[in-house]
Amino acid sequence: MEHMKNTGLASGNWGMLASGQGTEPAGGPGAGSEAGQISGPSAGGSGDRAGVLRLFAGLDYRPLVEFPLPDGRRVDVAAVDARGGFMIVEVKSSLADFRADGKWPHYRAWCDAFFFAVDPGFPSAVLPEDAGLIIADRFAGALVRNAAVLPLVPARRKALLLRFARTAAGRLAALSAISDQA
Numbered sequence: 277m278e279h280m281k282n283t284g285l286a287s288g289n290w291g292m293l294a295s296g297q298g299t300e301p302a303g304g305p306g307a308g309s310e311a312g313q314i315s316g317p318s319a320g321g322s323g324d325r326a327g328v329l330r331l332f333a334g335l336d337y338r339p340l341v342e343f344p345l346p347d348g349r350r351v352d353v354a355a356v357d358a359r360g361g362f363m364i365v366e367v368k369s370s371l372a373d374f375r376a377d378g379k380w381p382h383y384r385a386w387c388d389a390f391f392f393a394v395d396p397g398f399p400s401a402v403l404p405e406d407a408g409l410i411i412a413d414r415f416a417g418a419l420v421r422n423a424a425v426l427p428l429v430p431a432r433r434k435a436l437l438l439r440f441a442r443t444a445a446g447r448l449a450a451l452s453a454i455s456d457q458a
Contacts, residue, residue, distance in 0.1 A: 325367050327412030328353055328393045331419070337363075340444055345386050346435065349379055354387070354440065362428060362436055363389040365410060371399060386436065389423035 325341060332339045332355050343354035343364075353365040364387040368374045374392075384390050391408035394400060400409055400420075408423025428436065 324369065324393050324395050324412045324414070324417075325352060326414045327417035328365055328367065328410055329417075330415070331410065331412065331417030338444075340440065340447075343440070343443060345383070346439065347382065347386075349382060351383055351386075353393070356437065356440055360433060360437055361389075362387045362433065362440075363391060363408075363423070365391045365393050367393045367412075368398065369395070371402065374402065384426070386428075386432075388427050389425050391423050393417065 329339055329341070332353075337355040337357050339353050339355040341353055343351050345351060351364045352367040355363050355365070357363075364383045366377075366380045366383065368377070380390075380392075389408060391410050392400075392403050393410040393412045394403070395413055396411055398411075400411075403409060405421075406424040407421075408419065409421035410417050411420050412418070
């Protein structure tokens with residue numbers, strides 16, 4: 277399988293993805309898996325999301341899955357970098373999933389950069405060119421196209437960072453309560 281070239285988040289000047297530092301994807305535990313190698317079509321959905329999460333772990337981004345936005349929608353993955361840069365990733369498991377989903381255009385108002393994550397067999401030419409592109413499977417993810425960076429206004433960034441922190445803290449507290457009961 278071809279190695280995917282990583283190009284970073286965008287031309288903006290924030291975060292490791294933008295600077296091109298650390299853009300090698302994390303390799304997975306699969307047989308014959310190498311860093312930067314995508315193993316082939318996956319079942320989509322949560323498997324592709326796992327590759328996105330592994331990619332972010334290697335890039336020092338802090339992701340949350342199923343992150344609730346203030347408008348009531350939930351995004352597949354939201355991530356924050358060390359400078360407070362916000363990105364949203366919409367995971368698409370198939371062309372039919374992409375065509376049937378009308379929610380993702382609304383997500384752009386809630387992030388600095390918007391990405392699609394798809395498996396290696398997805399026809400990526402149908403995706404909007406200003407959206408970033410992550411090719412991912414259950415073992416790894418690779419950034420293959422930069423996203424247009426449209427910085428959030430400061431008040432919205434502050435509100436999102438507060439929501440992100442409270443969501444993460446709430447999830448951690450719930451996990452702690454479960455482990456205390458065991």
